[in-house]
Amino acid sequence: MTFKPQRGLTEPAADAAIDQACRMLRLPTLRNQFAAISDAADREQLTYRGFLAELLMAECEDRQRRRSERRIKAAGFPREKWLTDFDFSANPGINPAVIHTLAKGDWVKNGHPLCLIGDSGTGKSHLLIALGAAAAMAGYRVKYVLAAKLVNELVEAADELVLNKTIARYGRVDLLCIDELGYMELDKRGADLLFQVLTEREEKASVAIASNESFGGWTKTFTEPRLCAAIVDRLTFNGAIIETGTESYRLAHTRARQAAEPS
Structure with missing residues (x-):
């Protein structure tokens, strides 16, 4: 024509x-x-x-x-967090080069896991959300969920006979971000259901977790030793482990601000 x-x-x-x-x-x-x-x-x-x-x-x-x-919105992040907002000087134990390498997303492409371990206020949730957002910006499908909420959803799905459908839905995203793992003890049923989600994604799609407990303390959350060992194995094999430390920079920032205020 x-x-x-x-x-x-x-x-x-x-x-x-x-x-x-x-x-x-x-x-x-x-x-x-x-x-x-x-x-x-x-x-x-x-x-x-x-x-x-x-x-x-x-x-x-x-x-x-x-x-x-749209991908950022679909991920369900509770608030906006970006790597550009992260204060590396407040937590010198975190290597900026490692974090910026993770932000490129190759670990998501390869289906590798990521574990962010540290006490409250050390930046692990910030990094979890920021790296999840970076993956979404790079074109990956991302889902953020609190560990307790995920387990409750799985238990309800099992009771309503739609567990396979729910696990498959979580299996379809490229990166599953699970926050606050280790804040509560899970009964055997809840731990088994979470294990099924991790198994569904094993070596196929990435899981990133943030936990206030070191791996040695995960027996408080997953009280059955064999299951605990299997979950740790799935979350660490070929993965990156970032330890954010024990010193809360939020608490330090608050104390510094209060000290600077006139009495």
Whole structure:
């Protein structure tokens, strides 16, 4: 089919045609930014090809941004946390280079696990959410959940005879972020159900956990020794272990602020 340009269109008619065409083709960014990009093209004396490239790149970049926003929302993070907001100087035990390497997402691509271990206030949940957000921005499907909430959901699913469906749903995401693992003791049934989720994902899709207990203390959560050992094995094999320490930088920050305030 030979392209035949329209001739004799007035500027208002051309603008109306562009607006209508963008609506039909579902190009909202091009429709919204066409005038500004057109004016810039005139000032910079872009070629027709250059002008078209600017329009298409603007549409592609905005679509990528919207996809990322949808993945972030679908992940269910309780709050926004980004690596750019993390204060590495407040916790010198955490190696920034290791964290920024993890942010590239190769571990998610390879289906490897990640364990963030440390006391409250040491930044492990911040890093869990921030690395999960980085994975979502990179195009991976991510789901965040509290350990207690996940176990409760699995127990309810088992009672309602939809356990396989629930486990499969958690198995489909590229990265499952489980926060606050170790804050509560699980009965054998709850621990068994959590183990099934981990087994479903083993060596296929990544799991990242944040825990206030070292592995040696996990017997408080998983009271059956064999099951505890199996869960630790699944969460550490080929994985990265980041220890965030025992000194709460939130508490230190509060004390420093109070000390600086006039009495």
